[in-house]
Amino acid sequence: TTSANGAVDPVISTDPPYYDNIGYADLSDFFYVWLRRSLGKAYPDIFSTLLVPKSQELVATPSRFDGSKQKAQTFFEKGLGQAFGRMREKANFNYPITIYYAYKQTESEGVGESLDSVASTGWETMLEGLLTSNFQITGTWPMRTELTNKIARKLNMLASSVVLVCRPRSAEAPPATRQEFVRALRRELPDALSVMMAENVAPVDLAQATIGPGMAIYSRYSKVVEADGSPMRVRTALQIINQSLDEHLSEAEGDVDPHTRFALTWFEQRGMQDGPYGEAESVATARNVAVRGVQEAGILEARAGKVRLLPREKLAGDWDPATDDRLTDWEIVQHLIRALHTEGET
Numbered sequence: 001t002t003s004a005n006g007a008v009d010p011v012i013s014t015d016p017p018y019y020d021n022i023g024y025a026d027l028s029d030f031f032y033v034w035l036r037r038s039l040g041k042a043y044p045d046i047f048s049t050l051l052v053p054k055s056q057e058l059v060a061t062p063s064r065f066d067g068s069k070q071k072a073q074t075f076f077e078k079g080l081g082q083a084f085g086r087m088r089e090k091a092n093f094n095y096p097i098t099i100y101y102a103y104k105q106t107e108s109e110g111v112g113e114s115l116d117s118v119a120s121t122g123w124e125t126m127l128e129g130l131l132t133s134n135f136q137i138t139g140t141w142p143m144r145t146e147l148t149n150k151i152a153r154k155l156n157m158l159a160s161s162v163v164l165v166c167r168p169r170s171a172e173a174p175p176a177t178r179q180e181f182v183r184a185l186r187r188e189l190p191d192a193l194s195v196m197m198a199e200n201v202a203p204v205d206l207a208q209a210t211i212g213p214g215m216a217i218y219s220r221y222s223k224v225v226e227a228d229g230s231p232m233r234v235r236t237a238l239q240i241i242n243q244s245l246d247e248h249l250s251e252a253e254g255d256v257d258p259h260t261r262f263a264l265t266w267f268e269q270r271g272m273q274d275g276p277y278g279e280a281e282s283v284a285t286a287r288n289v290a291v292r293g294v295q296e297a298g299i300l301e302a303r304a305g306k307v308r309l310l311p312r313e314k315l316a317g318d319w320d321p322a323t324d325d326r327l328t329d330w331e332i333v334q335h336l337i338r339a340l341h342t343e344g345e346t
Contacts, residue, residue, distance in 0.1 A: 009092035015100040016083070016126060017058045019076060025054040058083070060125075077125050084133035088168060096138065097166045101126065124235045127215060130166065131234065136173070136219045139165035140192075140212025162208055169219065176221040178232060184217045185244045193248060214241030256329045259297045262287040263309060263330040272309055280307040297326040299334070312338045 017024075032052045040047040054064065058079045065071035091097055101123070130137075141163040176184075192213035215237065218224060224232040249268075256264075265283050266275070277291065280302070284291045291307065294300040298319075301310050312334050319335055321327055 010090060011095045012087050012091050013098040013100075014087075016080065017076075018101075019125060020060040020062075020072070023057070023059055023061055025052045025057045025059075028052045073125065077129060080125060080129035081132055084129045084135065088133050088135065093168060097135070098141075099126075099130070099164045099166060100143075101162050101164065123211065123238060124233075127211075127238075128234045130164075131169075131219055134169045135166040136169035137164050137212060137216040138167050140196075140209065140216065141165065162212055164212055164215075169222075173220060173222040175223050175225060177225055178227060181218060181221070181224045181232070181237070182240060182244070185214060185241065186247075188217060189213060189241075189244050190248055193245070210241060210245045211238065214238075214244070258287050258289045259294050259299065259326075259328045260330040262289050262294050263299055263328070266307075266309060270308070272311060274306040274308045277302060277305050277307050293326075297328050297331065298324075299328060299331050 029051050032047075036047040036050075058076060060069075060072040060076035062069045062072045065075065087097060143163055189210070193210065196209050218232075218234075218237045218241075224237065226232050226236075249264075262284055265287065266280065269275070269279075269283070280291050280300075284294065291300070291302060295302055298316070299310050301308060301314075315331070315334060315338060319331075321332065321335075324331075
């Protein structure tokens with residue numbers, strides 16, 4: 001909350017509003033009108049309005065600000081900053097503050113003259129408020145908390161929640177240059193990714209999960225300074241983190257065959273779900289292969305304009321690598337996993 005006093009020294013674990021993604025007050029109107037009719041006389045103070053009050057709800061909804069996205073963003077930033085500020089005032093720092101976030105980055109934007117990476121106004125604003133309140137991210141816990149059905153995909157939710165573990169940043173935290181920040185990312189991010197993968201973070205969520213360890217590096221400094229002396233924006237830091245992730249994954253994929261590189265990229269984006277044929281063509285072209293070729297390699301199925309990786313249970317039971325004329329690392333690994341699961345280690 002941005003205003004309530006509450007208890008002194010509470011332990012705080014919160015799931016903040018997701019920028020403009022969900023308008024809970026609007027959704028509440030559906031139930032409110034019926035509750036008001038049945039309980040209005042019993043609780044007149046609670047049901048004193050015709051519909052749910054919305055002016056103080058912490059969401060960036062332009063329609064509440066005469067259609068102005070900028071005013072909506074300013075309102076959200078100010079309110080979230082106040083909320084994080086109150087958390088810092090009231091929290092019991094014998095325990096960390098944990099913040100859940102399960103919304104995907106979706107916006108592309110160039111950085112400098114060459115980098116085209118993904119960030120998100122929602123993520124940027126949430127992190128900006130957190131860091132402005134002098135919090136430091138000290139850990140990241142991926143947790144499988146979300147739905148995996150069509151509703152979750154339509155709402156742009158992750159398969160995992162990213163739980164950011166925060167503590168107050170030391171007043172003696174040093175500044176860093178952009179180059180020092182990038183070097184620290186390249187040095188520390190691979191180990192953090194290994195932990196994420198070992199914890200079975202869904203590959204489609206890896207970019208979001210990587211925000212935690214990446215921003216932990218960014219937030220350990222009092223500020224990160226650009227070449228012209230200006231402080232680095234959180235959005236720029238997010239894009240650099242995503243670029244470092246891409247570089248690391250590209251290096252890791254460098255020793256495998258092109259069809260497997262396609263499968264890895266597709267799995268990172270779609271998992272084992274269907275995707276548009278045109279999107280698959282774009283991924284295949286970037287990996288210097290053709291969708292038909294990947295299909296003929298026995299690891300992909302395409303029909304009715306949709307493409308998906310061939311499920312492990314549909315792989316040929318009599319497959320023989322010695323006679324396969326288009327052998328791929330992906331297929332070998334899938335057969336090994338299936339053999340392990342169905343026939344055991346021996």
